[in-house]
Amino acid sequence: DTEVTQTPKHLVMGMTNKKSLKCEQHMGHRAMYWYKQKAKKPPELMFVYSYEKLSINESVPSRFSPECPNSSLLNLHLHALQPEDSALYLCASSRRGGRASDEQFFGPGTRLTVL
Amino acid sequence: DQQVKQNSPSLSVQEGRISILNCDYTNSMFDYFLWYKKYPAEGPTFLISISSIKDKNEDGRFTVFLNKSAKHLSLHIVPSQPGDSAVYFCAATDSWGKLQFGAGTQVVVTP
Numbered sequence: 001d002t003e004v005t006q007t008p009k010h011l012v013m014g015m016t017n018k019k020s021l022k023c024e025q026h027m028g029h030r031a032m033y034w035y036k037q038k039a040k041k042p043p044e045l046m047f048v049y050s051y052e053k054l055s056i057n058e059s060v061p062s063r064f065s066p067e068c069p070n071s072s073l074l075n076l077h078l079h080a081l082q083p084e085d086s087a088l089y090l091c092a093s094s095r096r097g098g099r100a101s102d103e104q105f106f107g108p109g110t111r112l113t114v115l
Numbered sequence: 116d117q118q119v120k121q122n123s124p125s126l127s128v129q130e131g132r133i134s135i136l137n138c139d140y141t142n143s144m145f146d147y148f149l150w151y152k153k154y155p156a157e158g159p160t161f162l163i164s165i166s167s168i169k170d171k172n173e174d175g176r177f178t179v180f181l182n183k184s185a186k187h188l189s190l191h192i193v194p195s196q197p198g199d200s201a202v203y204f205c206a207a208t209d210s211w212g213k214l215q216f217g218a219g220t221q222v223v224v225t226p
Contacts, residue, residue, distance in 0.1 A: 004158070042119075042204060042216030043159065056213065090158050103149070104214060106158030 004107035006091050012113045013081065021076040021110045023091030031097025032074040033104065034066060035090040043090055049074060050097040081114045088112075118142045119207050121217035129225055134192040136220050138205030141186065145207035145215075150179060150190045153202045153219070162203075163190070195224045 004025045013019050023032065031050045035043035048056035049068040063085075065077040074091055088111050092104040120139045128134045136150075146167040151159035165172040165179045165188065172179050178191045192199055205217040 006158075040218075042218050043214075044216075045213060048213070092158070103161050103164070105161070106151075108156065108158045 004091055004093055004105050006089075006107035006110050008110060009108070010111045010113075012115065013078065014115050015081060015083070017081075018077070018079045020078065021089055021091075021112075023074040023076075023093075023107055024072055025093040025105070025107075026072055027093065027095075027105070028071075029093035029095050029105070030071055031094045031102065032068060033092040033094075034074070034076050035092065035106075037088040037090055037109070039087075047076075048097060055097070078112075081112075083114050086113045116141075117218070118145075119205055119215050119217040121205050121220050123220050124218070125221040125223070127223045127225060128195050130197060131194045134190075134195045134199065134222055134224070136190040136192075136203050136205070136222070138188045138190075138217055139186055140188075140207050142207070142209070142215075143186070144209045146210060147208045148179070148181060148188050149206045149208070149214070150177075151204045151206060151216075152199075153204060159204055192222075195222075197224050197226065200224045 007022045034046040037043040046060045047066045052068045063080045067075040088109040090109045091107040094102040094104045118141050149164040150162040152162050153159045163174050163177045163179050165181050181188045202219045202221050204219045206214045
C-alpha cells in the first residue's frame with residue numbers, strides 16, 4: 001500500500017463551525033505533514049510530525065490544530081476559520097523525516113471552502 | 116520570500132518532442148532537489164530527484180540536470196506524451212528535509 005488517503009474530499013464550513021480533516025497512511029512512515037495550497041500557488045508547509053511529535057509549526061494560526069494520534073493517522077482540527085483559509089489541504093508522509101532525501105508521498109487533498 | 120522559482124507558468128509542446136522545464140533557487144543550503152507532477156484534483160506525485168553532489172539523474176524519459184554554480188536545475192522529458200500534461204513543481208530541501216516548492220509550470224502536450 002503506497003497510498004496516503006485523506007477525508008473528506010470536499011468540505012464546506014461556516015466561520016463558527018468546528019471540523020476535522022483526516023489523513024491516513026499504512027506505509028510505516030514515521031513523518032507526516034500538512035500543507036496548504038491556494039489556487040495557482042505552490043503547496044506551503046504548515047506542520048510536520050516526526051515519530052508522533054510535532055517538530056515543525058510554520059507559525060500557523062491557532063485556529064488550525066494538528067493532532068497525531070498514532071503513527072498512521074494525522075488530523076487537522078479546524079475552528080473559527082476565515083474565508084481566506086479556503087484552500088486545498090494536502091497531507092504527506094515520508095519514511096523518517098529529518099533527511100533531505102526522504103521522499104514525501106502526498107494524498108489527494110481536501111478542498112476546503114469557508115463561508 | 117520565494118527561494119525556489121519557476122519563471123515559466125506554462126509550456127506547450129508537441130507530442131514526441133522534448134519538454135524542458137527550468138527552475139532556479141536562491142538558498143545555497145539546499146542539498147536535494149525534486150520534481151513533482153500534479154494532475155487536477157490529485158496530490159503531487161514524486162517524479163525524480165537529484166542530490167547536490169550530482170549533476171545529472173536519469174529515469175526513463177525523465178532527466179534532471181543540476182548546475183550548482185548557477186543555482187539552476189532543469190527537467191527534460193523526452194519524448195513528451197499526452198499523459199505528461201500536468202503541472203510540474205520543482206522543490207528543494209535543506210538537510211532537514213523541509214520541502215520548498217516553486218510556483219509550478221503547466222505543461223500541455225499537443226498531438
